[in-house]
Amino acid sequence: MASPTFKLNTGATIPAIGLGTWQSKPEEVTAAVEHALKTGYRHIDCAWMYGNEAAVGEGIRRAGIPRSELFVTSKLWSTHHTRVAQSLQETLQNLGLDYLDLYLIHWPVPLNPNGNHPTIPTLPSGKRDVLEDWDIRDTWKQMEAVYREGKAKAIGVSNFSKLKLEHILATAEVVPAVDQLELHLYNPDPTLLAYLKEKGILPQAYSPLGSTGSPLLSDEVVVELAKKHSADPSAIALAYLLAKGIVALPKSVTPARITQNLEGPIKVKLDEEDVKKLDALAPGGKQRRFIAPPWPIELGFDNWPPLK
Numbered sequence: 001m002a003s004p005t006f007k008l009n010t011g012a013t014i015p016a017i018g019l020g021t022w023q024s025k026p027e028e029v030t031a032a033v034e035h036a037l038k039t040g041y042r043h044i045d046c047a048w049m050y051g052n053e054a055a056v057g058e059g060i061r062r063a064g065i066p067r068s069e070l071f072v073t074s075k076l077w078s079t080h081h082t083r084v085a086q087s088l089q090e091t092l093q094n095l096g097l098d099y100l101d102l103y104l105i106h107w108p109v110p111l112n113p114n115g116n117h118p119t120i121p122t123l124p125s126g127k128r129d130v131l132e133d134w135d136i137r138d139t140w141k142q143m144e145a146v147y148r149e150g151k152a153k154a155i156g157v158s159n160f161s162k163l164k165l166e167h168i169l170a171t172a173e174v175v176p177a178v179d180q181l182e183l184h185l186y187n188p189d190p191t192l193l194a195y196l197k198e199k200g201i202l203p204q205a206y207s208p209l210g211s212t213g214s215p216l217l218s219d220e221v222v223v224e225l226a227k228k229h230s231a232d233p234s235a236i237a238l239a240y241l242l243a244k245g246i247v248a249l250p251k252s253v254t255p256a257r258i259t260q261n262l263e264g265p266i267k268v269k270l271d272e273e274d275v276k277k278l279d280a281l282a283p284g285g286k287q288r289r290f291i292a293p294p295w296p297i298e299l300g301f302d303n304w305p306p307l308k
């Protein structure tokens with residue numbers, strides 16, 4: 001079954017459902033990607049930080065789908081903000097590809113590339129070792145360069161609030177195509193979504209099921225609507241995002257769930273009443289982020305846990 005699609009501000013088409021790969025073990029993700037592509041997925045969400053790009057690339061090769069039909073995203077990790085072209089080259093080598101369809105800045109926080117750890121360097125205090133004198137506008141300049149070279153057919157950001165977007169947009173020559181954010185029934189963020197719409201930036205939802213263990217799927221309203229539509233609860237959580245024009249990136253390494261996460265939400269047609277009920281969950285008291293790493297800077301999100 002084919003995924004519905006959305007349009008990027010580059011004019012390119014992006015499949016509205018993509019397979020997530022965070023925390024997918026290398027030994028599981030090859031089969032997961034191969035299964036996904038053979039089932040009809042054409043969009044895979046990766047990141048250098050996930051440490052499994054080579055195994056994802058193997059799954060892509062095994063599935064044998066023509067490259068032109070695939071949409072592959074990866075992300076620039078925080079310790080790489082000062083060397084975008086080099087990091088992208090490493091990602092391409094890992095994946096066995098010669099271009100990405102989308103390259104994102106993973107977080108708007110540059111970390112010390114020469115610190116005490118290659119991914120999450122820390123200071124003696126235990127806080128993350130932020131590269132204080134680096135301006136992320138310069139990271140974006142380097143992203144624009146790899147875009148112009150054609151190594152990334154589109155560029156975008158992830159975990160950028162309005163505050164961070166306004167900061168880079170002040171000097172940007174290319175408007176980000178995408179902002180990948182924690183977006184789901186308990187964290188819908190309509191204010192930021194309205195801002196993205198105004199700027200022509202497509203939202204992508206990470207952790208669309210509530211991340212590890214998919215806690216949203218036992219919500220009583222979700223379960224009730226699943227019964228109404230004779231669907232799995234996952235289909236309700238994902239259909240809600242698609243109905244709002246948001247790309248959904250469910251992760252699974254379980255073949256039946258991978259299939260279900262593509263086919264389920266396509267079949268479900270939520271009506272206005274259903275959407276109203278789902279819209280009421282977060283403002284009704286269930287507002288919650290599942291992913292909030294301890295970045296020691298102000299990210300600019302309304303509902304981020306307070307800095308310690």
Ligand SMILES: NC(=O)C1=CN([C@@H]2O[C@H](COP(=O)(O)OP(=O)(O)OC[C@H]3O[C@@H](n4cnc5c(N)ncnc54)[C@H](OP(=O)(O)O)[C@@H]3O)[C@@H](O)[C@H]2O)C=CC1
Pocket residue numbers: 019020021022023045046106158159180181205206207208209210211212213214217234249250251252253254257258260261291
């Ligand atoms: N830009 C960023 O900073 C971030 C990006 N992401 C991206 O978004 C993707 C998705 O987010 P993620 O946090 O992984 O979480 P998800 O919300 O996709 O949930 C994944 C969990 O749900 C389970 N699951 C998947 N499908 C079903 C189903 N149909 N029924 C029941 N359980 C199910 C999975 O188990 P199992 O695998 O065992 O089947 C896993 O435990 C990531 O993999 C990554 O690609 C995620 C976080 C941050």
Ligand SMILES: O=C[C@H](O)[C@@H](O)[C@@H](O)[C@H](O)C(=O)O
Pocket residue numbers: 022047049291293
């Ligand atoms: O994409 C997934 C997430 O962003 C993940 O990469 C981070 O949350 C990371 O574990 C961190 O601690 O900063």
